[in-house]
Structures are given as C-alpha cells and as structure tokens.
Amino acid sequence: MILTSNLALIVKRSRMINVDYFCHVCVVNSIPDINYLADQSYFIPLYTVRIKNDGLFQQSSDPQEGKFLRIHNLSERLVNSLKTTFALKFCGDGKGDLLESFGPDDIFYYIYAIFHCPAYRSRYADYLKVDFPRLPITANLDLFRSLVGLGGEIAALHLMQSPKCDKPIFEFFSSNKAKIEKITWSNSTVWLDKAQTIGFKGVSKEVWNFHIGGYQICEKWLKDRRDRLLLREDIFQYQKIVVSLSETIVLMEKIDAVIDQYGGWPGAFESSKNASV
Numbered sequence: 001m002i003l004t005s006n007l008a009l010i011v012k013r014s015r016m017i018n019v020d021y022f023c024h025v026c027v028v029n030s031i032p033d034i035n036y037l038a039d040q041s042y043f044i045p046l047y048t049v050r051i052k053n054d055g056l057f058q059q060s061s062d063p064q065e066g067k068f069l070r071i072h073n074l075s076e077r078l079v080n081s082l083k084t085t086f087a088l089k090f091c092g093d094g095k096g097d098l099l100e101s102f103g104p105d106d107i108f109y110y111i112y113a114i115f116h117c118p119a120y121r122s123r124y125a126d127y128l129k130v131d132f133p134r135l136p137i138t139a140n141l142d143l144f145r146s147l148v149g150l151g152g153e154i155a156a157l158h159l160m161q162s163p164k165c166d167k168p169i170f171e172f173f174s175s176n177k178a179k180i181e182k183i184t185w186s187n188s189t190v191w192l193d194k195a196q197t198i199g200f201k202g203v204s205k206e207v208w209n210f211h212i213g214g215y216q217i218c219e220k221w222l223k224d225r226r227d228r229l230l231l232r233e234d235i236f237q238y239q240k241i242v243v244s245l246s247e248t249i250v251l252m253e254k255i256d257a258v259i260d261q262y263g264g265w266p267g268a269f270e271s272s273k274n275a276s277v
Helices: 076-086 104-115 118-123 141-158 217-223 232-261 264-270
Strands: 008-011 025-028 042-045 047-051 068-072 171-173 184-186 189-191 199-201
Touching: 008 104, 025 104, 025 141, 076 104, 076 141, 104 118, 104 141, 118 232, 118 264, 141 232, 217 232, 232 264
Parallel strands: none
Antiparallel strands: 008 025, 008 042, 047 068, 171 199, 184 189, 189 199
16 A cells, blocks of 8 residues: 555444444555454455566556556456456456456446445345445446446545545534534534534535444544644545535435346346356
C-alpha cells in the first residue's frame, strides 16, 4: 500500500458488533487500522508488490511504478472462470475495456458492487453473520459491465475521489463559533449544540443512520471531535462525507434495480458454472 498505488478490501468474517445488518465491508487505498470496521478486520489487497532485480521482471509501463512491480492477488479459479464465461482476455494489471479484455480492477469493482447490493445483504443475512461474504458470479457480460461501473462509482465515493464529493448538498449555519457539544439529529438537521443553533441542515435520516462496519459514520466523525471548534476544512470534510453516503445509498438502489433487470436473485447468477467463490 506504500510502494505503489493499490486498493484493498476490508471485510469481517463475522458480525460480532451491535448492528443488525451486514455493512462490514469497505475499500481503502492506504494502510488501515486493525479495527477499521469497529472490530478486528481482514485486510485483502488487490495487488502484492515485488522488487524488480536486474531484469528479473519486465519494466512497468507506468513510470511512477519505478522499481516495483504489482502482482494481482486474485485467485486463478476466479480469473479463469471469468475468462471462460465471458470469452475475454485478462490483463494482469489495471482495467480492461470490457469489450475484449478485463483486469483486476474490474473484478474488484464487481466485488464491491455485489457486497453493496441491498438484496444480497438481505437474502444472505444469516450466512453473513458467521462467515466471509461469498461472491456470486454472473454469466451475463452486460450485467458484469454494469456492476463494475456501479462498484467503481461507490469505491470512488468511499475514497473521496469522486467529483460528486465536492458538491455540497446541505447548509452549515452557526450564530457563533462552531464548537461541537451535543450531537443530535432532527428535522433533517445534524445539531452540534444543546441549544440547536449550530448544525448541518439538509442531512436525511437515511444518511444520518448509514453504517459502515460498526460505525454510524455521520455521528462518529463528530463524536471523535467533541469539544473542538470546527474549522473551515472540517466543514468541507463533513460535507464530503455526507455527499459520499447520500450518493452511496442511491447507487445501492441502482445495483438492486440492475440485477432485477437480469433476473434478480438468484436468477441473474444461476447460469454460471461457478455460482460463487
């Protein structure tokens, strides 16, 4: 995660946390804390890194990669299954065009979309309580393409790389210095003081209650800064968080809708020879 650009999936094997639905998955592009999802988490990098030694490895086409070579960390079973199913070439690094080729990044985004599918989380809720999430494989290339796109959009939101994060959807107001005292939510407003004179107006209940891991994100970010004055950059950061979660909810609904178009659960995945990995 330090030597080259990389993505990693953070998951949990079981939900030993006081949250009544599966939300224990996230993406990172740097080193996370072991308790990233509120309890000990599993860290799964998309690429491992090797050092190039005297021509042992071919030079990377990316000059920023320098003396390091990224090696994808995907199972050969998964890669070969998709190659056979879609009749596409597999490029060992980055993205494909999804017309003639696909790459590790495409698979990562497909995984991220599946794990953010509300119907998947609901249908397999009992299994997700006790084991790692399993990955259903579709045999429909159009569905695969759509899920890659949606998963990529959600990942960009969670990494704060989406341009949507820079467009505010709420109003911040304060009659005095914005010190975080008592954090509450009501009437689409996140209040920061007991008198309810300081807050963020325009935050929906769904966004306020949205969890990743064991954390209610909008509340926890503020709790971690209790008794502090909010600076201008803090307000901008909270704005990005709210936009990211709001757009995530919209995209999760789109994932459900797209899968329904291709037969829903489990029909959209039953035609594959390898139903899940």
